[in-house]
Amino acid sequence: MNIMKTMRKDIIFQPKGFLFSAVEAAIKKPGRKDLALIFSEIESVISGMFTTNNIKAAPVKLDMKRIKSGKGQAIIINSGNANACTGRQGLMDAMEMAEMTANALGIKTGMVYVCSTGVIGTLLPMERIRPKIKELADNLGKNSINDVATAIMTTDTFPKVVSKRIRIDSKTVTISAICKGAGMICPNMATMLCFIVTDANIDKSALDNALKKAVQRSFNRITIDGDMSTNDTVLIMANGLAGNALIEKNSKEFDRFANALSDITYELGRMIVKDGEGATKLVEIEVKNARNEEDAEKGAFAIANSMLVKTAIYGNDANWGRIMAALGYSGIAIKEEKIDIFLNGLKIVNCGMGMGKDKQANKRLKGKELKIVVDLHLGRYAAKVLTCDLTEDYVKINAEYRT
Amino acid sequence: MNIMKTMRKDIIFQPKGFLFSAVEAAIKKPGRKDLALIFSEIESVISGMFTTNNIKAAPVKLDMKRIKSGKGQAIIINSGNANACTGRQGLMDAMEMAEMTANALGIKTGMVYVCSTGVIGTLLPMERIRPKIKELADNLGKNSINDVATAIMTTDTFPKVVSKRIRIDSKTVTISAICKGAGMICPNMATMLCFIVTDANIDKSALDNALKKAVQRSFNRITIDGDMSTNDTVLIMANGLAGNALIEKNSKEFDRFANALSDITYELGRMIVKDGEGATKLVEIEVKNARNEEDAEKGAFAIANSMLVKTAIYGNDANWGRIMAALGYSGIAIKEEKIDIFLNGLKIVNCGMGMGKDKQANKRLKGKELKIVVDLHLGRYAAKVLTCDLTEDYVKINAEYRT
Numbered sequence: 027m028n029i030m031k032t033m034r035k036d037i038i039f040q041p042k043g044f045l046f047s048a049v050e051a052a053i054k055k056p057g058r059k060d061l062a063l064i065f066s067e068i069e070s071v072i073s074g075m076f077t078t079n080n081i082k083a084a085p086v087k088l089d090m091k092r093i094k095s096g097k098g099q100a101i102i103i104n105s106g107n108a109n110a111c112t113g114r115q116g117l118m119d120a121m122e123m124a125e126m127t128a129n130a131l132g133i134k135t136g137m138v139y140v141c142s143t144g145v146i147g148t149l150l151p152m153e154r155i156r157p158k159i160k161e162l163a164d165n166l167g168k169n170s171i172n173d174v175a176t177a178i179m180t181t182d183t184f185p186k187v188v189s190k191r192i193r194i195d196s197k198t199v200t201i202s203a204i205c206k207g208a209g210m211i212c213p214n215m216a217t218m219l220c221f222i223v224t225d226a227n228i229d230k231s232a233l234d235n236a237l238k239k240a241v242q243r244s245f246n247r248i249t250i251d252g253d254m255s256t257n258d259t260v261l262i263m264a265n266g267l268a269g270n271a272l273i274e275k276n277s278k279e280f281d282r283f284a285n286a287l288s289d290i291t292y293e294l295g296r297m298i299v300k301d302g303e304g305a306t307k308l309v310e311i312e313v314k315n316a317r318n319e320e321d322a323e324k325g326a327f328a329i330a331n332s333m334l335v336k337t338a339i340y341g342n343d344a345n346w347g348r349i350m351a352a353l354g355y356s357g358i359a360i361k362e363e364k365i366d367i368f369l370n371g372l373k374i375v376n377c378g379m380g381m382g383k384d385k386q387a388n389k390r391l392k393g394k395e396l397k398i399v400v401d402l403h404l405g406r407y408a409a410k411v412l413t414c415d416l417t418e419d420y421v422k423i424n425a426e427y428r429t
Numbered sequence: 430m431n432i433m434k435t436m437r438k439d440i441i442f443q444p445k446g447f448l449f450s451a452v453e454a455a456i457k458k459p460g461r462k463d464l465a466l467i468f469s470e471i472e473s474v475i476s477g478m479f480t481t482n483n484i485k486a487a488p489v490k491l492d493m494k495r496i497k498s499g500k501g502q503a504i505i506i507n508s509g510n511a512n513a514c515t516g517r518q519g520l521m522d523a524m525e526m527a528e529m530t531a532n533a534l535g536i537k538t539g540m541v542y543v544c545s546t547g548v549i550g551t552l553l554p555m556e557r558i559r560p561k562i563k564e565l566a567d568n569l570g571k572n573s574i575n576d577v578a579t580a581i582m583t584t585d586t587f588p589k590v591v592s593k594r595i596r597i598d599s600k601t602v603t604i605s606a607i608c609k610g611a612g613m614i615c616p617n618m619a620t621m622l623c624f625i626v627t628d629a630n631i632d633k634s635a636l637d638n639a640l641k642k643a644v645q646r647s648f649n650r651i652t653i654d655g656d657m658s659t660n661d662t663v664l665i666m667a668n669g670l671a672g673n674a675l676i677e678k679n680s681k682e683f684d685r686f687a688n689a690l691s692d693i694t695y696e697l698g699r700m701i702v703k704d705g706e707g708a709t710k711l712v713e714i715e716v717k718n719a720r721n722e723e724d725a726e727k728g729a730f731a732i733a734n735s736m737l738v739k740t741a742i743y744g745n746d747a748n749w750g751r752i753m754a755a756l757g758y759s760g761i762a763i764k765e766e767k768i769d770i771f772l773n774g775l776k777i778v779n780c781g782m783g784m785g786k787d788k789q790a791n792k793r794l795k796g797k798e799l800k801i802v803v804d805l806h807l808g809r810y811a812a813k814v815l816t817c818d819l820t821e822d823y824v825k826i827n828a829e830y831r832t
């Protein structure tokens with residue numbers, strides 16, 4: 027267990043009017059909390075972003091419909107089972123979870139959102155979930171947001187929680203967020219669940235906008251294995267209990283809120299990559315001076331997803347040829363003779379050719395964090411992507427049934 | 430060494446008028462032959478296909494210019510160094526290799542093609558290559574095509590040679606081919622060199638056409654790690670010494686020749702995947718009844734390149750949820766509720782849902798070869814892709830410098 031080593035020691039602020047609860051339902055196996063509830067004492071404004079995978083889990087389908095109302099009050103989450111590829115029964119199970127939760131809380135069913143994460147293709151053990159929902163509602167307030175963060179973990183090795191306080195017209199506004207990551211992480215928020223709660227008083231379209239921006243530069247710029255999941259969901263609930271004047275788009279207050287939200291999701295994104303399955307290194311890849319932002323992003327992702335680059339980094343091998351090859355097949359505009367590459371600030375490629383500094387560079391690879399900068403010298407656009415190395419442990423974790 | 434276990438025992442036919450040679454030049458390290466020559470006694474018609482990576486090795490750039498003449502007589506190949514990302518000096522080295530070879534053989538420089546494979550970003554050790562070129566020419570005829578196949582190996586564990594004889598207007602026409610593969614194998618022939626020699630008398634545009642077809646359904650439909658190299662080259666020389674009447678397009682003779690060539694490249698493609706770095710299983714993935722061939726191919730590649738699918742296969746884990754997820758993010762047209770999936774003939778997914786046959790399916794995964802069929806029930810197009818599993822050994826091989 028490296029939970030204690032890597033868990034953040036920051037104080038976690040709790041926004042007003044939110045309560046949390048987590049119980050054990052033995053969904054995959056007994057011995058851990060795997061069913062959790064987030065509840066706002068009053069109806070909240072809600073925004074969400076969902077997987078772009080064409081195969082969507084049942085709860086994702088449900089939430090995508092529900093979120094059109096713009097309102098929400100509770101989120102029930104289970105780990106251990108994704109409720110994906112489960113057909114009509116899966117959808118009925120998700121709806122039943124929402125309905126039972128609404129009844130236990132005395133709120134409307136449409137106010138309850140459902141999220142699941144875990145194995146695909148197995149029906150939820152509803153017989154074990156049903157009897158626990160009352161307990162979940164009764165426990166509200168007895169648990170903290172950290173307990174929910176722990177309950178939603180799958181192959182994560184530590185819970186991920188970040189919070190921030192900002193002042194908006196002399197009121198204290200709190201934003202707190204949790205997420206889970208680990209495997210199947212790739213652009214577009216793959217196998218990731220993220221729940222953000224805030225007591226900010228904010229207009230629905232401003233909230234949508236702030237969330238979209240935050241996700242674009244954080245969760246959509248991380249990759250572990252290039253696989254995108256069926257269940258990715260980011261939900262943010264804002265209940266307005268901070269008492270600030272309504273935040274609307276195109277205002278200083280909006281910018282302050284949106285920046286704080288972006289900082290939070292960026293930090294959560296870093297935590298997810300740090301905790302990538304089997305990962306030993308956190309790697310930031312920046313492609314700069316590209317012809318346009320799309321090229322910069324595509325180039326950075328090609329490098330970040332290259333199995334050969336990822337294994338070289340694991341091997342402390344400054345094999346920049348693999349970086350060049352990935353850039354080459356990414357399909358973006360490049361001029362080989364203009365490319366410079368830097369490893370943690372050390373220039374190792376100049377005008378497309380090695381500088382004979384491989385031994386020095388190999389040493390720089392031995393740290394836990396690595397920054398690769400590729401300068402294309404073609405334009406003025408840049409993009410950064412976070413990834414991790416590829417290790418034997420990644421294979422072991424994902425080939426767990428090997429006999 | 431598992432060379433003896435896996436090497437094909439077939440008789441290798443040699444086409445008329447071709448001579449082979451291989452010597453030791455200690456390009457990367459001493460103790461093995463790493464410089465080879467293929468020579469036709471008379472000028473040949475030549476066709477080629479090259480990497481689509483925007484970063485191309487120096488010899489690739491040279492050959493792409495040279496092949497416009499449509500003629501060739503010799504190919505010099507080195508392993509241990511890719512002569513890629515080596516700037517102007519790299520191009521001069523490739524040209525010098527061609528020129529020295531032409532001089533030693535007494536032919537025109539423009540008739541010599543150069544291929545390199547190995548590490549990117551290091552200049553060729555020309556001081557060790559130069560003195561060996563004369564020896565290479567002198568040895569012609571003392572070595573066989575198998576010796577060339579062995580000399581071009583990098584991380585390959587066995588040489589790859591296939592040959593075939595066909596009758597064309599009562600003449601015997603022989604086609605023999607060798608290739609190397611191993612890492613950086615992905616669509617578009619990544620880090621692969623393939624040399625085909627034939628004594629067929631064939632028209633240049635017919636040869637181009639037959640090669641393109643053969644490569645499209647073989648080397649362009651295999652993937653090991655999704656990485657595409659800077660050096661991929663397929664060259665075919667036809668010297669006409671079989672004495673058959675000229676083969677032209679749109680004839681029965683052309684079809685016979687093209688089919689034989691396709692069989693050869695398909696067989697070589699299988700060998701490359703079987704010999705994928707660290708691979709323990711050969712996996713054929715077929716997506717059928719897609720809306721169009723592009724969708725079928727894209728879907729099959731998404732599954733074949735998924736690290737989660739590849740590790741599950743390694744782990745003998747019939748985790749069809751990972752197959753569904755890969756299909757979902759491939760971006761092709763699908764209807765979840767129409768998808769059927771078969772593992773070695775056993776139906777495990779029916780109408781998008783599991784059939785509870787996971788234990789039976791896990792057993793079927795224990796063999797060395799696996800066939801996954803995905804039926805989309807949307808149209809009538811299909812595509813097959815060959816790949817292998819992802820193992821700890823792949824990571825070890827590619828993180829070799831780890832200390």
